[in-house]
Amino acid sequence: MDERADGSDLPRVARRLSAEIGPFRRVLLTTARSSVDLPDIPDAQIEVLRRLDEDGWSSPTAIGRALGLARSTVSNLVQAMERDGLVERRLARGDGRSTEVGLTTLARERLAVYDASAERVLVTAMSALSEDDRRALARAVPALARLREQLDGD
Numbered sequence: 001m002d003e004r005a006d007g008s009d010l011p012r013v014a015r016r017l018s019a020e021i022g023p024f025r026r027v028l029l030t031t032a033r034s035s036v037d038l039p040d041i042p043d044a045q046i047e048v049l050r051r052l053d054e055d056g057w058s059s060p061t062a063i064g065r066a067l068g069l070a071r072s073t074v075s076n077l078v079q080a081m082e083r084d085g086l087v088e089r090r091l092a093r094g095d096g097r098s099t100e101v102g103l104t105t106l107a108r109e110r111l112a113v114y115d116a117s118a119e120r121v122l123v124t125a126m127s128a129l130s131e132d133d134r135r136a137l138a139r140a141v142p143a144l145a146r147l148r149e150q151l152d153g154d
Contacts, residue, residue: 038117
């Protein structure tokens with residue numbers, strides 16, 4: 001595929017990128033989970049876990065804002081994750097009326113196992129690609145990070 005850098009092809013590239021990202025993410029999650037027999041955790045819960053892993057303890061309101069989720073959605077996610085032993089709640093520091101949510105040891109362990117599995121799965125798959133494809137992927141990673149930041153409005 002001939003991708004022009006002048007911007008005239010951006011709509012087509014955007015459609016293709018959008019169409020590939022979702023299925024790519026699902027296949028990676030499924031393959032990485034099954035390769036180490038991790039339980040099936042919904043994508044929304046994984047996003048919450050990732051946010052808490054980055055930010056540490058956080059209020060459900062802040063989680064919802066960061067992920068673009070409604071308060072009721074975050075509440076339901078946190079309840080399910082607390083029931084499954086993935087998060088715990090505590091009173092917010094400096095404010096005894098609100099709560100914060102943080103990762104449990106189990107959640108940290110599962111994220112580490114998933115990350116190691118995903119890395120193995122990706123390395124294996126990438127090893128089967130041409131050297132040019134591997135170089136293109138390596139060059140694309142920083143651009144994807146900047147694109148995500150742009151979408152987040154940072």
